[in-house]
Amino acid sequence: xxxxAVSRYLLNLPExxxxxxxxxxxDVFKVKGKMFATLSLGKGTEKDTQGKLxxxxxxxxxxxPDEALAxxxxxxxxxxxxxxxxxxxxxxxxxxxxPQGEIKRMIDNSFKLVVKxxxxxxxxxxxxxx
Numbered sequence: 001x002x003x004x005a006v007s008r009y010l011l012n013l014p015e016x017x018x019x020x021x022x023x024x025x026x027d028v029f030k031v032k033g034k035m036f037a038t039l040s041l042g043k044g045t046e047k048d049t050q051g052k053l054x055x056x057x058x059x060x061x062x063x064x065p066d067e068a069l070a071x072x073x074x075x076x077x078x079x080x081x082x083x084x085x086x087x088x089x090x091x092x093x094x095x096x097x098x099p100q101g102e103i104k105r106m107i108d109n110s111f112k113l114v115v116k117x118x119x120x121x122x123x124x125x126x127x128x129x130x
Contacts (some may be wrong), residue, residue: 001100003039003057009104010037013111014129032122036114037061037107042082042093057094059103060084061110071106 001009010016010029018027022038029037042058063071065087071078072090077097081089092098092106115126 001094001098001103003041003059003094005100006057006059006094006103006107007039009107010039013107014126016111031111031114031126032118034114034118036110042091058082059092059094059107060089061092061106062088062113063090063106063110064113067109075102 007018007027011018013031015032016029018029020026021028026038026040028035029039038060040058042055060081060083068080068087068090072080075092075098077093077095079091079093080086082091084091090106092103094103115123118126
């Protein structure tokens, strides 16, 4: 799943908006004003054919603490959340090594964790669209 597909998937979730409060190049996705994902170009360590460092897009997603650790053990492309609470957030490197369905599942879980902390009224208005 590339960064464009991830961005489209994120924006198709109910009541989702995107902005760049941290500056250009870091898209922040929110549901009813609450952040559940960021998407940005990470700094890579691989070199392209011209010798320049190439990076992969990365998505930061909220996660249950136990699941966050398990995902890091299963996938090399899942790391503790960059510039985030390492216990509650994972950084997923979009290098093609994680199946599309798994990335969508992680996005859905992040979205639901944030919605779960909202008022019952807001939860109901969002979950009706899922």
